Amino acid sequence: MSTQTEHKIALAFEDGITKFIPCGEDQTVADAAYQSKINIPFDCRDGACGTCKAFCESGDFDEGDFVDDAMTQDELDNGFCLPCQAKPRSDMVLQIRTTSVLAKTGPETFNATVTKVGPLSETVFELELEVEDRERLNFLPGQYVNITVPGSEETRSYSFATGPQEDKIAFLIKNTPNGLMTNWLKDVAKVGDKLEFEGPMGSFFLREPLQPVLLLAGGTGLAPVMSIMESLANDELLDVPVRLIYGANTSEDLVRLEDI
Incomplete structure (x- = not known):
């Protein structure tokens, strides 16, 4: 039986609140947030709209699949990711572009x-x-x-x-x-x-x-x-x-x- 590596993801919201969630390496950050009952913004979940775009303060991730309309290669190179596609390779800190209130957490x-x-x-x-x-x-x-x-x-x-x-x-x-x-x-x-x-x-x-x-x-x-x-x-x-x-x-x- 294989064991999944789990990482700690810090979601830093615009109102200064930080929430920590566990996320497996075969799991997207958005799915992990949803399982933790935190509603980070997203629409398509397919890497096509860019609604969930977040800045990665620290950590490594598999960027997954996305289109240029959602996130450019230049943005990726400068630390941005799409949580609906990104899977962690280490602990991460992400700037989430909404408040904790709108994410229904606190x-x-x-x-x-x-x-x-x-x-x-x-x-x-x-x-x-x-x-x-x-x-x-x-x-x-x-x-x-x-x-x-x-x-x-x-x-x-x-x-x-x-x-x-x-x-x-x-x-x-x-x-x-x-x-x-x-x-x-x-x-x-x-x-x-x-x-x-x-x-x-x-x-x-x-x-x-x-x-x-x-x-x-x-x-x-x-x-x-x-x-x-x-x-x-x-x-x-x-x-x-x-x-x-x-x-x-x-x-x-x-x-x-x-x-x-």
């Missing part, structure tokens, strides 16, 4: 438990979480989530400061005087507390590193860059130099230096 909600909380400096808090059903949480390095501040109905957006492969996730949060999240972190939060977040979201994420990589970070903007660097550190095929420029107002505000 961000997922996750529950988590605080495993570490406290200041890293006078201006930066660290919040570490253990997520229920961790295998459901897929994200691209650099993306963010909306965390509901415990005791309120308001949310705050924070980027992952850990790579997608880590069991626990962490965030770097700015100490904002009298801020809703800051007050919770300073006065209430403790290990074992429960909270909820939605995501992943955002179009700032690591692309396939084919050229030298320069990363710029200031203050708590280090968080998404930490996620990117952890992913690069685990990339066995990485063969380009990676440089980081990281700044803060004072030397005491520089955090996670040992990890860097």
